[in-house]
C-alpha cells in the first residue's frame with residue numbers, strides 16, 4: 001500500500017513537472033478568482049472599508065474551500081478522463097481492487113493539492129497583504145470536512161463511472177458545496193454533509209473560538225457517515241458498470 | 251495434463267436484446283496458446299473482458315488459478331491483459347514510468363517494479379525510448395509497451411486482444427517470437443486476432459466463436475488434419491486410358507489430373523489399385539490452412 005501511495009504520488013508529481021503550465025494555470029485562475037472577489041467586496045463595502053483581521057479568515061476559508069472542491073471533484077474528473085483515454089480498464093485490473101486504489105489515489109492527490117494551495121497562498125498573501133496565521137487545531141475539523149468531501153466525491157464518481165459526461169453537473173454543484181460549507185452548524189444542518197466540520201472551522205477562524213471537542217466528534221461522525229455512504233454508492237456503481245460494460249469510454 | 255490456469259464455464263452475456271456471448275466454455279493450460287478467432291462482433295472482446303473480471307457475466311463462472319476474479323480481486327495478480335482498441339498506458343508518461351506505475355498497481359514493490367521495468371525495456375528493445383512520453387512513440391512501440399504493461403508483474407495468464415494489430419512486418423514477427431517464448435516459459439495465453447497466419451503460426455489450440463457461440467474448439471493439428479483429411483490429390487506422369495478414368499469415376503475421383511479423391515486412407519488404396527501400373531507423380535493429402543477452415547466454419551455455422 002505504501003508503494004502504491006508512492007507510485008501514485010510520483011505520477012502526480014510527474015504530471016506537475018511535465019506540464020507546469022497546467023499547474024500555473026490552476027494557480028493563476030484560483031488566485032485571480034479570489035483577488036476579484038476581494039476587490040469586489042472592497043468595492044461594495046465602499047472605499048476606506050477595512051477587512052482587518054477578517055481578511056485572514058476569509059483567505060484561509062478560501063484556501064480550505066479549494067481543498068474541499070478538489071476532494072469533491074478530482075475522482076470524477078480522473079474517471080472521466082481515464083475512461084476516455086482508455087486506461088480505466090487497466091486500472092480496474094489492479095489486484096488491490098478499485099476502492100482501495102482510488103482511496104490511495106485521493107490521498108496522494110491531497111498531498112499534491114497541498115502543494116498547489118501552498119503556491120496560491122503565497123500569491124494571495126503577496127497580493128492582498130494578508131498574513132496567514134491560524135489556530136493549528138483548525139486542521140481537525142477541516143479533516144472532517146475533507147473526509148465528507150471525499151464521500152461526496154465518491155458519490156459523484158459513481159455518476160461519472162456510469163454516465164461519463166458529468167462535467168456540467170460538477171461545475172454547477174460547486175454552488176451546493178459552497179452552501180454546505182456556509183451552512184450553520186446547528187440543528188438539522190448538522191446532518192448535511194461537511195456542514196458541522198465547516199461551521200466549527202469557520203468559528204475557529206473568524207471568531208477565534210476554541211476547539212469544541214463535542215462538535216468535533218459530531219463532525220467526524222458526520223464525515224464517516226458520508227464517506228461510508230459515498231464508498232457504498234461507488235461500490236454499487238462499479239458493480240453496475242461491470243454488469244453493463246461501461247468501463248471503457250466512448 | 252496440468253491443472254488449467256484459467257477456466258470459464260457457461261459464460262453468457264446479453265446487452266439489451268443482443269446475446270453477445272452464449273454459453274462459452276474455455277480453458278487455458280500452462281504453456282499453451284489458444285487462438286480465439288471470430289468475425290467482427292462475434293463476441294471475442296466481450297469474452298476476454300469477462301475472463302479478466304472487467305465485465306460481469308449474466309451467467310457462468312470464471313476461475314483464475316482457482317479463484318473468482320469478481321469476488322477476489324487479488325486473483326488479478328495472476329493476469330495480464332492487452333485490451334482491444336485501448337491505449338492501455340498513460341500517454342503523458344514515459345514507458346519507464348508507465349511500467350513502474352502499473353507494476354506497483356499490480357502488486358509489486360516499487361524497487362521490484364523498477365528493476366523489472368528496465369529488464370523488459372531492454373529485452374524488447376525499447377531502452378532508447380525509456381524516457382520518451384508514450385504519445386511521442388510510434389504506434390508499434392506503443393503496442394509493444396501495451397504488451398510489456400501486461401507482463402510487468404509476470405502473470406501466469408495473458409489475455410491478448412489483437413496484440414499485433416497495426417504492426418509492421420518486422421515488429422509483428424518480433425511480437426510473434428516473444429509470444430511463443432512466453433508460452434514456452436509456461437504462460438497460458440489467449441490470443442485474439444484477425445490475422446490467420448499469426449494464429450496458425452502460434453496456436454496450440456484454436457477456438458472459433460461465431461455469433462456468441464464457440465463452434466469449434468480443438469488442437470490446431472487436429473483441426474488442420476480433420477479438414478485436410480477430407481481429400482487427397484493424385485497426379486500421374488501420363489494421361490490414363492479411358493477405361494481407367496471410368497474406374498476412377500466409379501470410385502468417386504474427380505478432376506482431370508490432378509485428380510481429387512474424397513475418402514479415407516483405405517479407400518485410397520482402391521484408387522491406387524485402379525491406376526496401377528501407371529507411373530505416379532504425386533500422391534498427397536490435400537493441404538489446408540486456418541484461413542480456409544475459418545471461412546468454412548463461420549460460413550457454414
Ligand SMILES: Nc1ncnc2c1ncn2[C@@H]1O[C@H](COP(=O)(O)OP(=O)(O)OP(=O)(O)O)[C@@H](O)[C@H]1O
Pocket residue numbers: 244245246265268270288289290291292293294295296297334
Ligand atoms: N458495452 C456494450 N454494450 C452494448 N453492446 C456491446 C457492448 N460491448 C459489446 N457489445 C456488442 O456485443 C457484440 C460483440 O462484441 P465484441 O466486442 O465482443 O466483438 P469482437 O468479437 O471482439 O469483434 P471485433 O473483431 O470487431 O473486435 C457486438 O455486437 C457489440 O456491439
Ligand SMILES: [Mg+2]
Pocket residue numbers: 294295296334411
Ligand atoms: Mg474485439
